[in-house]
Amino acid sequence: MVEWNFLAVFSDFDLLMIGLSNTLKVTALALLFGVPLGLVFAVMRLSTTRPLSMAAAFIIEFFRTTPPLVQLFWFFFALPILIDVRMTPFIAAIVTFSIQSSAFFAEIFRGGIQSIDKGQWEGAKAIGMNYRQSLQRVILPQAVKRMIPAFMERSIELLKTTTLVSTVAYADLMFQANDLAQKTFRPLEVYTVVAVMYFLLIFVFSQLSIAVERRLAQSGESTVR
Amino acid sequence: MTHTWDFATIIQNWQVLWVGLKGTVLIFLVTVVLGLAGGLLVGIARYARSRFLNWPAMAFVEVFRNTPVLVQIIWFYYAFPILTGIEVNPFLAAVLGISLNTMAFSAEIYRAGIQSIDPGQWEAGKAIGMTYNQTLRRIILPVAIKRVLPALTNRGIEVFKMSTLASVVAYVETLNQAKLIADLNFNPIEAYTAVALIFFVVLYPVVQGTYVLERILKKGD
Numbered sequence: 001m002v003e004w005n006f007l008a009v010f011s012d013f014d015l016l017m018i019g020l021s022n023t024l025k026v027t028a029l030a031l032l033f034g035v036p037l038g039l040v041f042a043v044m045r046l047s048t049t050r051p052l053s054m055a056a057a058f059i060i061e062f063f064r065t066t067p068p069l070v071q072l073f074w075f076f077f078a079l080p081i082l083i084d085v086r087m088t089p090f091i092a093a094i095v096t097f098s099i100q101s102s103a104f105f106a107e108i109f110r111g112g113i114q115s116i117d118k119g120q121w122e123g124a125k126a127i128g129m130n131y132r133q134s135l136q137r138v139i140l141p142q143a144v145k146r147m148i149p150a151f152m153e154r155s156i157e158l159l160k161t162t163t164l165v166s167t168v169a170y171a172d173l174m175f176q177a178n179d180l181a182q183k184t185f186r187p188l189e190v191y192t193v194v195a196v197m198y199f200l201l202i203f204v205f206s207q208l209s210i211a212v213e214r215r216l217a218q219s220g221e222s223t224v225r
Numbered sequence: 226m227t228h229t230w231d232f233a234t235i236i237q238n239w240q241v242l243w244v245g246l247k248g249t250v251l252i253f254l255v256t257v258v259l260g261l262a263g264g265l266l267v268g269i270a271r272y273a274r275s276r277f278l279n280w281p282a283m284a285f286v287e288v289f290r291n292t293p294v295l296v297q298i299i300w301f302y303y304a305f306p307i308l309t310g311i312e313v314n315p316f317l318a319a320v321l322g323i324s325l326n327t328m329a330f331s332a333e334i335y336r337a338g339i340q341s342i343d344p345g346q347w348e349a350g351k352a353i354g355m356t357y358n359q360t361l362r363r364i365i366l367p368v369a370i371k372r373v374l375p376a377l378t379n380r381g382i383e384v385f386k387m388s389t390l391a392s393v394v395a396y397v398e399t400l401n402q403a404k405l406i407a408d409l410n411f412n413p414i415e416a417y418t419a420v421a422l423i424f425f426v427v428l429y430p431v432v433q434g435t436y437v438l439e440r441i442l443k444k445g446d
Contacts, residue, residue, distance in 0.1 A: 002307060002308055061425075061429060061432065062421075062425055064432070065382070065386075065424060065425050065428035065429050065432055066386070066421045066424045066425055066428075067386040067387070067388075067389040067400070067424055068386070069389045069390060069392070069400060070389060070400055070417060070420050070421050070424060071421070073400070073403075073404075073413075073417050074414075074417040074418065074421060077407065077413035077414070077417060078413050078414035078417045078418065081228055081413065081414045082228050082414060160292075160293040160294070161293070163293040163295040163296060164295060164390075166295070167393055174293075174295060174296060174299070177299075178299075181303065187303035187304050187307065188303075188304040188307040188308060191296070191299060191300045191303055191304040192300070192304055194296060195292050195296050195297075195300055198291075198292045198293055198296055199288060199291050199292050202291040202292065202293075203287065203291045206290075206291055
């Protein structure tokens, strides 16, 4: 029978808390850059200028069909050879997850924008708005509301994907767990505690997104998935 | 700084990548079959009225959906053997992590599919004397599975990408082999670009196929 001993884990719990805050930091920064970039890709893809929409389609499909771990390795090991930059695990993580999630956000934005009735575009045009104004003032405010559930689901996926940064030695929660498991020789307790930490964190966000979705359903908004 | 691309070393080492690709396909097939088949059982249990079926299924789904796959793989590799005394090799750890995760996600897809079927279908099954199991198997599931087919293929695509995570516990798959080539030939840029291209070339047609499938199903409904 296994004897569980959590003492070693909890005496070094601050190590895990540092990891947790780094995990949240990477997630937040990737969202900060990924969401606007996703909007740009979506608008490009919906553009009637063919080269523009094809370029956006290629970027989106490429980042959606290649594994995030491969992208991370590429940005971390390969990009510094191509362009002269000092790559740190942190920068590689932010760049990878911003672009990767922007590809998914772009599709959410596109779905949201396309779900808006054509009459809204025509109405905006009729009162003299140009494309940009219609998008900004009429279409997006309605589309964004419909996108919120899909958007939150993607953000939770992103939070889970950030565990990959541990493979390029960025000190996120997963990396700190590996570190602590080696130091304490207590992999069972360390990895179990970390799994529970991730579970609680993600579970809270999931429940929150379910609550928001219910609230939106009440206000009569269909959801785009 | 200008870099001259040189794929010669990659082409010389194509057999190394080929071994990796076979490893990727093997783990993909095992996890996708286990994940989608197991998910169906969990999904049915999740839909069942009996609490003894419903609650464990719900707990399973929530635990595996709300933790990262990498954490699951690592847990099965390092923690699970201590707990059970079962020896776990990289392949088994990755298979356990990825297929249980896929089971949880696909269970929710199946459940949504079953729930989307009109209650009248259940009543009709009952009216002609079918039991719950018969109605489920002969009337509900064939329609429900057809409806969720696009979501299931999307899951399959996710599983294919997820297989790269097995490299973290040193299972021999494409990314792991690319790492090997990169370390030996000092050419990470070509090695990782090659892997990205391999995945893109394999998955792009599949993704396009899913769009076609979605359109066909929409027409049929």
